Amino acid sequence: MAEKKIPFNKTQLENIAADYPTPFIIYDEKAIRDNARAFYRAFSWVGGFKNHFAVKACPNPAILRILQEENMGVDCSSMAELLLSEKVGFRGEEIVFTSNDTPGEEFAEAYRLGAVINLDDIGHIETLEKSAGIPELISFRYNPGEARTGNVLIGEPQEAKYGVTRDQVIEAYRIMKARGVKRFGLHSMVASNELENTYFVETARMLFELAVSLKQQCGISVEIINMGGGIGIPYRPGDRAVDMNLVSGGIRDLYKSLLVKEGLDPVKIVFECGRLVTGPYGYLVGRVRHVARKYKEYVGLDACMANLMRPGIYGAYHHITIPGKESLPADKVYDVTGSLCENNDKFAIDRPLPVIEPGDLVVIHDAGAHGYSMGFNYNGKLRSAELLLREDGSVRLIRRAETIDDYFATMRFPGAPVKI
Ligand SMILES: *Cc1c(COP(=O)(O)O)cnc(C)c1O
Secondary structure (H helix, E strand, O other): OOOOOOOOOHHHHHHHHHHOOOOEEEEEHHHHHHHHHHHHHHOOOOOOOEEEEEHHHOOOHHHHHHHHHOOOEEEEOOHHHHHHHHHHOOOHHHEEEEOOOOOHHHHHHHHHHOOEEEEOOOOHHHHHHHHOOOOOEEEEEEOOHHHOOOEOOOEOHHHOOOOEOHHHHHHHHHHHHHOOOOEEEEEOOOOOOEOOHHHHHHHHHHHHHHHHHHHHHHOOOEEEEEOOOOEOOOOOOOOOOOOHHHHHHHHHHHHHHHHHOOOOOOOEEEEOOOHHHHHHHEEEEEEEEEEEEOOOEEEEEOOOOOOOOHHHHHOOOOOEEOOOOOOOOOOEEEEEEOOOOOOOOEEEEEEEEOOOOOOOEEEEOOOOOOOHHHOOOHHHOOOOEEEEEOOOOOEEEEEOOOOHHHHHOOOOOOOOOOOO
16 A cells, blocks of 8 residues: 655745745655666666656656656657757657657657657658658557557547557558668557556557567567556555566566567567656645635645646546644545636545644645646646755755746737737
8 A cells, every 4th residue: 555655844844835935846856766766677677678758747857867867768749848858968769759640840850869759640651751751760659449448547549549550550560661661669558547567567468469460470570669658656545556576577478478489589678657757756735825614614725726737637636745734633524725716626625634724734745747747827827836855855946936927928918019
């Protein structure tokens, strides 16, 4: 079972909040590094193992630099993510470009960077060729359709907009081989926030079997198998984290029985995990403004859905700790809200918590991935700062909070000179 602890006590957090007003997201550097190392240790049997961190999960250069130091690559899906990765110093095949509905200029940029381009559709071959050219190495995203069941967050594969189908996949590789491609990758991502260990072993089986088919039917030796992201994290105290050693062991057995047997060894196995890498190690910290009694009791924070969308859009559970009150009984029931004029602006509904008073700090767990990055400006809300809790206990500002000038920056006020 997951233990929902926080890496600071109330006094430490009050000290941080004295320097950086709430709300903010704070990332735990040591925990990110320890987890990255454990991930790599679990797959140490794979030559050239890499996790290409999904930039969309946490697009902050300081975090990306830490992950680079831990030997990770990046997974990008947009121009901004490619440019950000380049600025941080990622190069060539450290970058995977897994996009969909992709414009030509993004292919051109990925090509210029020497990224591994992962095509989402047969029709994209033409866009790639026109905008950039055919690279030496190409990969396709495979969507197995009814051959696999999906999960709640991403839905059933046959309903998903991603990837080439079972009928298309062999043809897709044949076309690329005929166009002169020399090196091949293969990718799939069919689940999101999945906690079932065997799911990932089964994804490996599916991809390994497909690699064997590609060898037999097209004479292609796939050299990179990309398992995608989607490894879940234990958001709820009752959840159990994915056992990466178990997953790795299962994949290793299949590697031997399917790939080695077919003479496909060595194949580089990679992932594109985002959530697993930073999710549990980022905390949204807000302060209670009001406690209101209506038909229910509400705790109103200075943070809102603009800082963390997941509860509002997916009904996702995020654990909440009230620093200094950890050992008090959770004998009150509250809805914990923000100040948006949207009734789904709630971090928690009917959550048992200790008695809360205005001024209390509130820590919302597991905001390190798909947290800040999903933020928005609805209702004129400004995105918060991001902080890094360093290994020596010091705190560094790694992104300032937005100001009202940022909010106004794109507007053209009546009478102002027209600029494009
Ligand atoms: C979102 C996404 C990821 C990362 O997903 P996580 O749940 O953060 O691991 C990886 N690859 C692709 C193609 C994605 O769209």
